[in-house]
Amino acid sequence: MKASITQIKCYKACPRSWELKYHEGLLPVNTSEALVTGKAYHQLLEELESGVSLADKYPDVFTKEMAMARAYEKYIFPKFKVVEAEKELEKNIGSHVLHGFVDGLSDDGYIVEHKTTSRDISEYGEYEYNLLWDEQVLAYMSLSGLYKVHYTVCKKPTIRIKKDESEEEFFNRMLEWYDVDTDQKIRVFTVERTPEEVEQFESDFEQICDAIEGNKFFYRNTCHCSAYGRRCEYSSVCLHYDSNQQYIEFYRKENEDAVKNNWSGE
Secondary structure, three states: OEEEEHHHHHHHOOHHHHHHHHOOEEOOOOOOOOHHHHHHHHHHHHHOOOOHHOOOOOOOOOOOOHHHHHHHHHHOOOOOOOEEEEEEEEEEEEEEEEEEEEEEEOOOOOOEEEEEOOOOOOOOOOHHHHOOOHHHHHHHHHHHHOEEEEEOOOOOOOOOOOOOHHHHHHHHHHHHHOOHHHHOOEEEEEEEHHHHHHHHHHHHHHHHHHHHHHOOOOOOOHHHHOHHHOOOOOOOHHOOOOOOOOOOOEEEEEOOOOOHHOOOOO
């Protein structure tokens, strides 16, 4: 089977949510605010990396995402170069294929990922600790054959617009916000792991793919129903899903990349 690390992490968290998302192809109609922010931020960074001046092209755009991208342009872009953006990588592991899209490749050849967060990002803090343990790091290293990944991390502005403050005034205040305690708000992390850890990841990936292909029972992991302090996006259909019904809160992913087309457990 062909699988991404996102799919594997979903299956490990809750096989039932994996079944609904990847086998049934159900995707939520509404996108979370965090995903909307992340997508807009990534698109602006792609333009920046292609040589676009954000201030010149978007002189009248005063969004939170633009403030974040302008902070990247000021504090990261001059000293950190991404030479290829949005690159798809694949690797055969046993009888399966690991694939993924990476945000880019740096001029030293390593994978680059752009992250946004609501938390402080000081070095040796909680954010970096969680990043070090994220399986996605090992997946990227497996795909690239290198044992280092660069992460650029930008904290979302936490200040609020004031009464009678214009959007432009608030935007300028967001830009100034990044000038104070900058390392707590935007920085680059370089994560390294050992070849042995990557080999273990690949072994685990192969065995999990084998388990998914042979599985007939996708059980609910109720510990995941409210993980990270939010309700599972499939909670409304999890207990009573009927494949013959239409659900207005979901649309069905039916294209050649859908995992359902690669699933051999039927």
